[in-house]
Amino acid sequence: MKRLLDSEIDRLRLLSGGERELRFDRDGEVLRIDLREDYIQMWQDEATVKGNAANLFLACENSGGNLEATKLTWVVGSAIRPETVQTKEEFTEILSNLGVSRNLASLALEHCPGLIGTIAWALYFERHGWLTATPICNL
Amino acid sequence: MVDGNSDLQSLIRRAKVFNPDLFSDLPAELYQALVEANLSKRQLNDAELIQFSVHSGFPPEQLLALRRLVEPCVREARSALASQHPELFIAGGALASPERAEACWRDCENFFRVVIYAVAAARPCFTDQQSIDALNELYVLMGVPTEGLAYALSQLSANSRAAFESLYDHSPVTALLHDSFDNLRELLFGGSVKS
Known part of the structure; x- marks a missing residue:
């Protein structure tokens, strides 16, 4: 999976300003894109440990068993599971099984450039229910 | 930053x-x-709390009552914080956004949950410094506003003790509740927490 800084990610970082964070909301649900350098580096280190082939890194409640049997959760206490998805439909289905609404999955597909395609993304739930996404790319 | 010896999962x-x-x-x-x-x-559910009461020798109704204190005590901690430390809730404060505050209350509920495990088992030391150091490192990475959390935990400790004492006076459970919250506060935030 590509780890170079993508021009689309560069654009997001410019848009995010000093906060290094973007929020998109729809129907009361929020997608947060976290672009803090420390944070991207943290996920990048984790991706290196877990394997470069995956294009999703998901903070799940359980480390073992089928992915459908667990839920997406907050990072603290989670098991980080690498996954590879090929299509938008597969992405939406996997996230839906993990307890993420189709609305939030759709927001992620709209606003996370390279998702499924050229850039790996880390996804987790904030404790208050926001879906948070961080691109895994070199800075 | 996660150091070279400690990847995120570790x-x-x-x-x-x-x-x-x-x-x-x-x-x-x-x-x-x-x-x-x-x-x-x-x-812990009713049956489990009753099992623990047999083991610990505490009246089962006291352990069951403790669990019922979670919701009102967290609510009380919220209002106490709002009145005593309004600066936390205005722009720039640790709990300024509703979602940050919501996350803080969820943390409080979780802290109370493990404190009840400790009291039920009569073991006020339920974690260790290494585990808490890693938790603090993770909190920093995740941007958790620990200032607000420290205040909230302090309030929760005082509220729950007062509420329990009003029901059962100075029982061994009261002392364990006090010690369990104190141990957690000390490990998480050291002696710097103001209440």
Whole structure:
């Protein structure tokens, strides 16, 4: 999976300003894109440990068993599971099984450039229910 | 930043507010109940609390009453914080955004949950400094506003003790409740917490 800084990610970082964070909301649900350098580096280190082939890194409640049997959760206490998805439909289905609404999955597909395609993304739930996404790319 | 010896998953694994290993010498069914409840992030149920009361020698109604204090005590901590430390809730404050405040209250509920495990088992030391250091490192990485959390935990400790004492005066459970919250506060935030 590509780890170079993508021009689309560069654009997001410019848009995010000093906060290094973007929020998109729809129907009361929020997608947060976290672009803090420390944070991207943290996920990048984790991706290196877990394997470069995956294009999703998901903070799940359980480390073992089928992915459908667990839920997406907050990072603290989670098991980080690498996954590879090929299509938008597969992405939406996997996230839906993990307890993420189709609305939030759709927001992620709209606003996370390279998702499924050229850039790996880390996804987790904030404790208050926001879906948070961080691109895994070199800075 | 995660150092070279501690990748994120390793840090997550070490970061524990409740360490079941410290309870592994309990009777097997009690230990298993704690492990399962903690994995599911749930409170001990009635039957489990009654089992613990038999083991610890506490009146079962006191353990059951403790669990009922969670919701009102967290609510009280919220209003106390709002009145005593309004600066936390205005722009720039640790709990200024509703979602940050919501996350803080969820943390409080979780802290109370593990404190109840500790009281039920009569073991006020339910985690260790290494686990808490990893948790603090993770909190920093995740941008958790620990200033607000420290105040909230302090309030929760005082509120729950007062509420329990109003029901049962100075019982051994009261002392364990006090010690359990104190140990957690000390490990998480050192002696710097103002109430």
